[in-house]
Amino acid sequence: MPATAERSLTIWADRVHPRVLSAGEGPPVVFLHGAAGLLWDPFLDAVAQQFTVHAPEFPGTSPGDHTGIESVDDWHDLVVYYGELLDELGLERATLIGHSFGGMLACELAAARPDCVGALVLLAPAGLWRDEDPIPAFLTLAPEDLAAVLYHSPEVAAAYMTPPEDPELAGEAMIAFAWALGCTGKFLWPIPDRGLHKRLHRVSAPTLVVWGAEDQLIVPAYAEEFRSRISGAQVETIADAGHMLQQEQPEATASVVAEFLAG
Amino acid sequence: MKVTAFHLMPHRELPDDFEKRYPSVWVDPPFHELGTAERTGQYYNWTLDELTFAAEQGFDAVGVNEHHQNAYGYMPSPNLMASALARATNHLDTAILVLGATLPNVNPPLRVAEEYAMLDCISGGRLVAGLPLGTSMDNNQCAGVPPIEQRPRYWEAHDLILKAWKEREPFAWNGRFYQYPKVNLWPRPIQEPHPPVFIPGVGSYSTWEFAARHDHSYSFLSFFGPQLAKAIMDGFWEFSEKAGHPANPFRAGFAQIVAVADTDAEAERLYKRHIEYFYNKCLHVPAQYWNLPGHQDYVSLANGVRSGRSLKMLDALNNYKTYTYKDFLDKRFAICGSPATVRDQLKDLALDLNIGNLMLLVHTGSMEHELCLHNIEMLAKEVLPELQPIFEDEWGQENRWWPQRLLRRPATAGV
Numbered sequence: 001m002p003a004t005a006e007r008s009l010t011i012w013a014d015r016v017h018p019r020v021l022s023a024g025e026g027p028p029v030v031f032l033h034g035a036a037g038l039l040w041d042p043f044l045d046a047v048a049q050q051f052t053v054h055a056p057e058f059p060g061t062s063p064g065d066h067t068g069i070e071s072v073d074d075w076h077d078l079v080v081y082y083g084e085l086l087d088e089l090g091l092e093r094a095t096l097i098g099h100s101f102g103g104m105l106a107c108e109l110a111a112a113r114p115d116c117v118g119a120l121v122l123l124a125p126a127g128l129w130r131d132e133d134p135i136p137a138f139l140t141l142a143p144e145d146l147a148a149v150l151y152h153s154p155e156v157a158a159a160y161m162t163p164p165e166d167p168e169l170a171g172e173a174m175i176a177f178a179w180a181l182g183c184t185g186k187f188l189w190p191i192p193d194r195g196l197h198k199r200l201h202r203v204s205a206p207t208l209v210v211w212g213a214e215d216q217l218i219v220p221a222y223a224e225e226f227r228s229r230i231s232g233a234q235v236e237t238i239a240d241a242g243h244m245l246q247q248e249q250p251e252a253t254a255s256v257v258a259e260f261l262a263g
Numbered sequence: 264m265k266v267t268a269f270h271l272m273p274h275r276e277l278p279d280d281f282e283k284r285y286p287s288v289w290v291d292p293p294f295h296e297l298g299t300a301e302r303t304g305q306y307y308n309w310t311l312d313e314l315t316f317a318a319e320q321g322f323d324a325v326g327v328n329e330h331h332q333n334a335y336g337y338m339p340s341p342n343l344m345a346s347a348l349a350r351a352t353n354h355l356d357t358a359i360l361v362l363g364a365t366l367p368n369v370n371p372p373l374r375v376a377e378e379y380a381m382l383d384c385i386s387g388g389r390l391v392a393g394l395p396l397g398t399s400m401d402n403n404q405c406a407g408v409p410p411i412e413q414r415p416r417y418w419e420a421h422d423l424i425l426k427a428w429k430e431r432e433p434f435a436w437n438g439r440f441y442q443y444p445k446v447n448l449w450p451r452p453i454q455e456p457h458p459p460v461f462i463p464g465v466g467s468y469s470t471w472e473f474a475a476r477h478d479h480s481y482s483f484l485s486f487f488g489p490q491l492a493k494a495i496m497d498g499f500w501e502f503s504e505k506a507g508h509p510a511n512p513f514r515a516g517f518a519q520i521v522a523v524a525d526t527d528a529e530a531e532r533l534y535k536r537h538i539e540y541f542y543n544k545c546l547h548v549p550a551q552y553w554n555l556p557g558h559q560d561y562v563s564l565a566n567g568v569r570s571g572r573s574l575k576m577l578d579a580l581n582n583y584k585t586y587t588y589k590d591f592l593d594k595r596f597a598i599c600g601s602p603a604t605v606r607d608q609l610k611d612l613a614l615d616l617n618i619g620n621l622m623l624l625v626h627t628g629s630m631e632h633e634l635c636l637h638n639i640e641m642l643a644k645e646v647l648p649e650l651q652p653i654f655e656d657e658w659g660q661e662n663r664w665w666p667q668r669l670l671r672r673p674a675t676a677g678v
Contacts, residue, residue, distance in 0.1 A: 066561040067561075069411065073439065137404070139403075139410070139555045139556055139557075140290075140404060140551065140552065140555060141551070142549060142550075142551050143551075171568045171569060172568075174568055175564055175565050175568050175569075177556075178556040178557075178559075178564055179556070179557075179561055179564060180556075181556035181557065182410055182411045182556040182557025182558075183411065183557070185409050185410055185411060185555075185556060185557050186409045186411045186412060186557070189403070189407070189409040189410065189557075190403070190404075190407035190408075190409070191407075
């Protein structure tokens with residue numbers, strides 16, 4: 001398993017200090033995490049077997065930098081901010097892998113700066129809306145209900161969502177979880193549709209859309225919405241996986257991603 | 264002491280199995296399964312009649328507030344109710360307390376400045392202007408405000424409203440959430456420079472700091488009785504002292520469920536089911552609804568979790584679901600009984616918490632109209648006369664948080 005290196009950047013005129021976790025060898029990829037914050041999981045380990053993975057944390061969600069969220073107020077800020085972050089990482093034509101909220105973010109970046117994105121991998125991305133398949137208001141769900149819409153397998157859900165036994169660690173986990181959802185909620189709530197459908201045609205990078213066949217949060221019907229709007233996009237479906245597909249099927253998910261990026 | 268007759272305007276006839284059948288009283292309950300518009304019209308009119316009666320009976324104020332998409336209290340526009348009340352009480356010295364129109368979910372927030380100014384004009388300068396942050400349910404769910412933006416929006420809307428009332432010349436407003444080329448409020452409130460402001464809260468330090476900085480009166484609103492309130496209000500007064508303010512009781516308020524009958528036994532017979540209805544049905548809210556992620560700022564979130572207060576609050580929110588009438592009385596969540604019982608307990612509460620503004624919930628849950636009128640009459644005749652003089656001699660002359668024309672002046676004033 002590759003060792004994970006950790007560093008803090010100072011960007012956005014010294015107002016945001018995101019932590020970036022990196023591991024692996026090979027061509028660089030950037031992983032943009034979902035609404036609940038960054039967790040380095042076996043999927044990232046698997047990707048890091050063939051690539052150098054850089055995983056920056058969303059503004060406000062890095063330890064000791066909770067005020068970072070105060071200096072990005074809207075999607076325009078956010079897209080310009082992430083452009084600066086990619087510049088800071090020194091990546092030209094970066095490969096972006098984004099999960100859920102991170103997928104929405106990756107789409108916005110790829111549409112705003114098509115010249116900067118070499119390839120795009122979208123894992124159950126947010127950002128579009130179908131009236132016939134409304135996305136549940138996940139901030140309002142009790143923990144057990146949230147687990148049920150995020151995971152297909154109750155065992156995997158329990159492994160990832162059971163609080164630590166140590167009360168102090170459990171408290172810190174609760175704070176980090178709630179604050180990450182608060183920070184990303186600024187850009188997602190109340191409806192995770194900020195007009196991305198008008199901009200997706202600008203994406204020119206080769207694009208892979210990956211969906212868990214059993215996704216209850218953003219149902220698989222959304223895959224076609226992305227595919228039809230992004231020129232040349234291809235779709236892969238992962239069996240026995242819900243919205244947290246990369247945690248439920250890390251090997252299978254990493255394998256379709258690696259195959260796509262190799263091609 | 265200023266005693267307000269307060270009303271939530273709840274659904275009075277929820278089915279017995281309401282809390283089993285539906286996940287929440289707020290946001291989710293289906294209107295058409297639970298009532299009709301015609302019956303709701305009856306509730307509104309009963310509420311207006313009850314509060315008008317309370318004004319006639321001698322309460323210092325009548326009070327309403329704002330909530331959305333719920334059966335707990337559905338006055339989505341408290342100002343519509345307050346307008347009818349202002350008109351109906353123009354011959355009386357009763358303040359109109361709107362506690363209040365919540366700011367982050369009104370756009371433009373200048374609408375609140377305008378409507379409060381209208382109310383002050385209609386009532387002849389009797390408005391007390393509540394400027395609440397609002398609940399997570401109302402703001403984040405019903406109005407769609409991102410939780411992390413609720414407080415910043417509130418602060419900006421508050422500053423804008425105060426400035427709109429005070430500035431004599433038009434001004435441009437370039438805020439983060441609100442921008443206007445020319446703010447020139449019509450009408451202006453009668454009270455100069457603006458009506459007294461009440462800030463309701465649930466005990467967070469940032470709200471005390473905010474109320475103190477602006478010299479507003481703070482109201483602690485909970486339905487969990489004076490025992491829990493003691494810890495909160497002690498903290499408030501300690502904070503106030505550090506900020507250099509004398510402990511003027513009119514700087515603070517408290518809300519209390521109250522019901523009176525001839526004897527304690529008669530009170531139990533009359534009110535037991537209404538009290539239990541209130542806690543079992545009207546407060547049937549999933550715990551996570553009170554605080555969507557981001558609704559608390561980071562410091563409050565971290566302090567609350569690390570100090571164990573969040574866990575205690577969660578316990579409090581879960582525990583009362585098993586309480587009986589006796590528990591509610593023992594813990595004084597509700598103060599119910601004979602005139603002597605209610606008088607004594609309310610006096611204790613006022614002196615113990617040092618609160619000069621007492622908001623009495625004169626209607627609770629499923630209480631019928633006639634019973635509510637009975638409660639109001641008993642309170643007015645048997646309880647108010649002993650409550651109203653409290654704090655007045657010592658502090659009444661320094662009560663800046665009440666419409667000045669309504670303050671009781673000593674008989675020699677102006678001579």
